[in-house]
Amino acid sequence: MEYQPRYTSAHALIIGIDTYTDARFMPLGAAETDAKTLAATLVNPPFSFKVRTLLGAEATKTAIQDALFDLQTTGPDDRVLVYFAGHGYTLRDRFDKEIGYFACYDTLLARHHTALKMEEITDLRRHTNAKHAAFVFDACFSGQALGLTRAQTVETAADKLMLKRAYQVLSAGAGDETVSDYNSMTELFNQILCELAESNELLTFNTLGYRIQRAMLARTNQLQIPQYGPLEGSQGGDFIFYIPDQKPKQEVVESKPISEKTVEVSQGSNLPAGEMLGQYQIIEKIGQGGLTTVYLAYQMLMDRKVVIKVLPAYFLHDPNFLERFRREARVLASLEHARIAAVHDYGEFNGCPYLVMKYMEGGSLDAHIMDYGQMEPNSTIKIVEQVAEGLDYAHGKGVIHRDFKPSNVLFEQYNAVITDFGLSLIGSTAARTGSSIVGTPAYMAPEFGRGGLITRAVDIYALGVTLYQMLTGELPYHAEEPVQVLMAHLMEPIPDVRAIRPHLPADVSLVVKTAMAKDPAERYETATALASALRDATGE
Numbered sequence: 125m126e127y128q129p130r131y132t133s134a135h136a137l138i139i140g141i142d143t144y145t146d147a148r149f150m151p152l153g154a155a156e157t158d159a160k161t162l163a164a165t166l167v168n169p170p171f172s173f174k175v176r177t178l179l180g181a182e183a184t185k186t187a188i189q190d191a192l193f194d195l196q197t198t199g200p201d202d203r204v205l206v207y208f209a210g211h212g213y214t215l216r217d218r219f220d221k222e223i224g225y226f227a228c229y230d231t232l233l234a235r236h237h238t239a240l241k242m243e244e245i246t247d248l249r250r251h252t253n254a255k256h257a258a259f260v261f262d263a264c265f266s267g268q269a270l271g272l273t274r275a276q277t278v279e280t281a282a283d284k285l286m287l288k289r290a291y292q293v294l295s296a297g298a299g300d301e302t303v304s305d306y307n308s309m310t311e312l313f314n315q316i317l318c319e320l321a322e323s324n325e326l327l328t329f330n331t332l333g334y335r336i337q338r339a340m341l342a343r344t345n346q347l348q349i350p351q352y353g354p355l356e357g358s359q360g361g362d363f364i365f366y367i368p369d370q371k372p373k374q375e376v377v378e379s380k381p382i383s384e385k386t387v388e389v390s391q392g393s394n395l396p397a398g399e400m401l402g403q404y405q406i407i408e409k410i411g412q413g414g415l416t417t418v419y420l421a422y423q424m425l426m427d428r429k430v431v432i433k434v435l436p437a438y439f440l441h442d443p444n445f446l447e448r449f450r451r452e453a454r455v456l457a458s459l460e461h462a463r464i465a466a467v468h469d470y471g472e473f474n475g476c477p478y479l480v481m482k483y484m485e486g487g488s489l490d491a492h493i494m495d496y497g498q499m500e501p502n503s504t505i506k507i508v509e510q511v512a513e514g515l516d517y518a519h520g521k522g523v524i525h526r527d528f529k530p531s532n533v534l535f536e537q538y539n540a541v542i543t544d545f546g547l548s549l550i551g552s553t554a555a556r557t558g559s560s561i562v563g564t565p566a567y568m569a570p571e572f573g574r575g576g577l578i579t580r581a582v583d584i585y586a587l588g589v590t591l592y593q594m595l596t597g598e599l600p601y602h603a604e605e606p607v608q609v610l611m612a613h614l615m616e617p618i619p620d621v622r623a624i625r626p627h628l629p630a631d632v633s634l635v636v637k638t639a640m641a642k643d644p645a646e647r648y649e650t651a652t653a654l655a656s657a658l659r660d661a662t663g664e
Contacts (some may be wrong), residue, residue, distance in 0.1 A: 131201055131202060131256075131364070131367075132201040132202055133198075133199070133202050134171070134173040134174065134203045134204075134205070135173065135174050135175075135176075135202060135204050135254075136163070136166050136173040136174070136175045136176070136204075136205040136206075137175075137177075137178070137191050137192070137195060137205070137206045138162055138163045138166070138176070138177045138207045138209075139159065139188060139206075139207065139208045140155040140157075140158065140159025140160070140177070140178075140179050140183070140209040140210065141155055141156065141179070141180060141183050141210035141227070141228070142154070142155050142156045142210075143180070144211070144230075144231065145229060145230050145231075145232075146231060146232050146233050148233045149211050149227060149231075150211075152210065152211070154308060154311070155209040155210050155262070156179045156180055156209075158209055158262075158308065158311045159177065159207070159209045159310060160177065160179065161310075161311070161314055162207065162310055162313065162314045162317075163175045163177050165314050165318060171317075171366060173205065176194075178191060180229065181229055183210075183229045184228055185228040185230060185231065185239070188228055188240060189240075189244075192206070192244075192245065192248050195248060195252055195254075196248070196251045196252050196253070198252050198253050199253055199254070200253050200254070200255055202253070202254040202255075202256075203254055203255075203256040203258075203363060203364070204248070204252055204254045204256070204257045204258070205257075205258045205259075205260070206248065206257075206258070206259045207260045207262075208226050208245075208259075208260070208261045208262065209262040209263075209309075209310045210227060210262070210263060211226075211227040211263060212224060212227065212263025212265055212295075213227070213239075213263075214264075214265055215236065221268070222266055222268040223241060223242065224241070224242035224266075224270060225239040225241060225242065226240045226242065226245065226261065226263065227239050228240060242265065242270060242271065246270075246271055246291075246355055249357060255289050255290070256289070256290045256291075256361060256362075256363045256364070257290070257291050258290075258291075258292045258293070258294070258329050259292070259294070259355075260293070260295075260313065261293075261294070261296065262296050262308070262309040263296060264295065264297035265295040265297075265351065266351070266605075267604065267605050270293045270295055270351060271355050272293065272351065272354070272355070272604070288358075288360045288361030289357060289358060289359040289361050290354070290358055290359070290362050290363050291354060291355040291356070291357050291358045292329045292330075292333075292352065292353065292354055292355065292358065292362070292363050293351075293352065293353065293355055294329070294332075294351070294352040295350065295351045296309040297351070309336065309350070312336060312339055313332070313336060316332060316335050316336060316339070317332065317365060320335070320366070322394070326364065326366070326367065327364065327365045327366035328362040328363065328364050328365070329352075329362055329363035329364075330352070330362050332365065333350070333353075334352075336352075337350040353604075394409065395409070395417075395419060395434070401419075401421065401432060401478060402471055402473050402478075403423060403424060403425055404421040404422065404424075404432055405424065406419050406432075407419070407420045407421055407429070410431075416433040416434060416449070416479075417434045418431060418432070418433050418434075419431070419434065420432075420483065421480075423468075423480075428483070429483040430480050430482065430483050431480070431481045431482070431483045431484075432478050432479070432480050433478065433479040433481065434476060434477075434478045435476065435478070446477065449477055449479070450470075450477065453467065453470040455523055455545045456479075456481075456545055457470070459517065459518055459523065459545075461513070461517045461518075462514075462539070462541075463510055463511060463513045463517065463539075463540065463541055463542060464514045464517065464541065464542050464543075465481050465482060465484070465534065465542065465543035466481065466482045467479065468480040468482060481543070482536075484534045484536040484541060485536075486534065486535025486536055486537060487535060488531050488532075489530035489531070489533035489535070489540065489590070489594075490529070490531035490533075491531075492530075492535075493597060498596060498624075498625065501595075501628070501632070501662045502662075504594045504595060504658070505655070505658055505659050505662060507533070507540045507594070508655045508658055509652075509659070510539060510540040511533055511540050511542055511587065511651070512587070512650075512651035512652045512654060512655040513651075513652065514542040515528070515542065515580075515583050515584075515651040516650050516651050516652050519580040519583070519650070523545065524578060524579070524580050524583060525542070525545060525583050525586075526578065526582060526583070527544060527567075528586040528587060528590070529564050529567045529589075529590060530590055530593060530594075531544075532544040533590075565606040565607070565609040565613075566599050566601070566609055567585075567586040567589045568582075568585075568586070569581065569582040569585035569613065569644070570585075570613050570614040571644060572610065572613075573610045573611060573613065573614040574614055577644075579644060580650075581644035581645075581647050582644075584639055584647045584651060584654060585639065585640055585641075585644075585647060587651055587654060588636055588638075588639025588640040588647070588654070589640060591636055591639060591654075592619075592621055592636050592640070595621050595624075595632070595636070596621055596624040596625060598624065600618070600619045600640070601616060601619075618640045618641075618642075620633050620637075621633050621636050629661055629663070631660070632661045632662060635654065635657045635658050638657070639654050
């Protein structure tokens with residue numbers, strides 16, 4: 125697809141501050157270095173931004189204001205990126221509205237007029253001629269403090285992205301009313317930026333924001349979830365970091381397993397069809413999660429299709445990701461059950477670890493719900509009974525899944541199988557959450573939000589949410605920001621499935637509410653007990 129018009133030029137203002145004149149701001153130590161690295165990436169091909177940096181003592185309030193003023197002279201076909209790496213904080217005004225502040229080098233903590241208000245920065249979009257403007261803060265702000273809004277509904281075809289106005293913002297976390305810690309999002313931002321550009325695919329702000337959010341959710345030790353989205357005035361466009369090479373590409377034809385060539389997978393996470401990963405020949409990419417890239421491949425020696433999960437190169441710098449990936453391999457290898465996906469192989473090729481699993485052609489429960497919506501009680505019971513067997517077996521082995529959800533339930537013919545134990549808790553029946561976030565907020569039990577004990581009850585809760593979704597075709601709680609979804613699980617009443625499907629028996633609603641009880645002690649003791657109660661409630 126041809127993307128027109130191309131940008132005339134691209135401008136970036138990169139600000140990084142480690143230490144401040146006010147000693148009450150904690151020294152950061154990495155913000156300036158990370159900002160320099162990001163600037164070096166953006167100034168070079170394929171991005172080719174005109175970059176201005178303000179680092180350390182250069183980043184006074186007056187200097188930043190002057191630099192923002194200079195960006196007003198850009199043209200209508202230009203793009204503008206403003207990036208802050210440093211301290212931020214949020215206060216409330218007398219109307220209880222959250223106001224975000226970014227600390228300049230000369231900001232005095234007790235005198236907030238010496239900091240830059242969020243709106244002083246993002247108001248650049250109202251004065252610049254550039255059609256696309258993006259603001260990124262490696263500091264913690266809530267969606268309200270950032271000024272997030274809903275974009276107007278427009279055509280979503282890719283060739284419209286550049287024709288519609290795009291004013292977008294990204295923050296490292298949800299924030300609170302205290303000075304935030306530096307989250308090193310800049311380093312991650314730079315790594316993912318480079319990684320995605322290697323794929324020669326259209327790289328937009330929304331794509332980058334999603335990847336950063338998923339990556340930080342997987343590794344953060346704080347109750348802080350990256351926020352991103354449009355600002356007031358956006359028309360549905362998307363800030364574009366990289367436009368792919370638009371030369372015609374040759375049609376990809378499925379190759380026969382005769383090639384002996386290999387690929388340096390440590391240099392990227394997108395493996396082309398036909399490439400060899402050890403003894404496995406890549407057929408196609410079939411999925412992308414927050415932690416792994418998933419491929420369909422062909423194992424020549426065994427003459428069978430397999431699924432390969434590859435840890436992308438930009439995660440290899442973090443030993444926590446590598447350990448989590450190896451953990452999943454160990455866990456799955458130790459769990460031998462018909463209701464749990466089997467592992468065929470684990471290896472590391474050219475420095476990149478991968479996990480080989482059985483290929484199941486039936487798709488996922490998530491895809492089934494998306495395609496068909498509400499499920500009939502008899503089909504629901506069968507699936508719940510099958511996954512309950514797998515969960516109870518894992519629990520008996522001391523393994524808590526912690527990320528059970530419909531996308532982690534796959535079908536082999538008509539049988540449900542549980543997969544993706546990458547966030548599992550091993551060798552213990554209980555552990556305290558602290559402020560760590562692991563899992564998917566839409567299915568996370570209330571104890572994740574209040575810092576309680578993690579026991580197998582979190583899997584029972586997630587199965588209850590999944591049951592609700594199977595019966596209604598919807599999730600029980602909806603919110604724009606993931607942290608709001610997590611808080612809804614903690615604070616809001618459990619919705620009644622009969623509000624959507626009034627003809628369901630009242631006992632079915634009771635089963636769902638028991639499985640999703642706020643107090644773990646009030647939930648079913650085992651997944652099998654939940655499944656039995658569901659069968660009794662439906663009279664099947």
